[in-house]
Amino acid sequence: MTVALQVESQTLEQTLAVGTIVARRAVAGDIVGLSGELGAGKTQFVRGMAEGMGLDPRVVSSPTFVLVHEYEREAADVPPDALVLVHIDAYRLAGDDAAAGLESIGWADELFEQAVVAVEWADVLGEHLGDDWLAVRxxxxxxxxxxxxxxxxxxxxxxxxxxxxxxxxxxxxQPVT
Incomplete structure (x- = not known):
């Protein structure tokens, strides 16, 4: 079963705000899978997520060439259980190599324990995303x-x-039926 909402974002700020709102409802172990054309705003959305998690959105960049970035709070007063934002670009993980590529970045390990995972190009991962995730198109x-x-x-x-x-x-x- 899937339930969906649509939001018309007129500005970059509104796109960031949607990402911020999603992050504030995220908990450790959550996956947020983003899809859309080049330039559709996937990385901007993740910047909003970073802001919603109390992280510096200015450090968020597309992990296209490194596959994964990990962002955590740098302040000395950060609680030990503070969530980390893991940002993955799955574009190059498509096809038969997806499982091996995911394994190489720790997908099956402790990646989710204290993290919210944002996956750009999530649509190429198919069943590897599992049953518990928020799709963002x-x-x-x-x-x-x-x-x-x-x-x-x-x-x-x-x-x-x-x-x-x-x-x-x-x-x-607006609800999507």
Missing amino acids: LEHSDPGRLITLSAHGRWLPRIELLQADLIRAGLCP
Whole structure:
């Protein structure tokens, strides 16, 4: 079962805000899978997630050539259980090599224990994403972007909370049937 919402983002700030809202509802072990064309706003969305997790969004960059970036808080007063943001670019992991590529970055290890994992080009991973993830589809739309959030598994109970948060932020999410 999947439940989805769509948000029309007119500005970069609104795209960042949606990412921030998603991150504030994320818990350790969560996967947020992003898909969309080049330039659709996937990395911008992850910058919003970083902000929502109390991380510096200015350090977020696309992990295209290194496959994975890990962002954590640098302040001395960070609690030991603070979440880490793991940012993966799965574009080069497509096809038969996906499992080996994921294994090489620690997908099956402790990657999720204290992390929220944001995966760009998530659509190329297929079943490797499992049953518990939030799909984020970003599409170009004149003048901005159309963002579709589709909850799977353990994200399902949080979709109504996301909807309420988006409404409070003035982003007017619409249910997708």
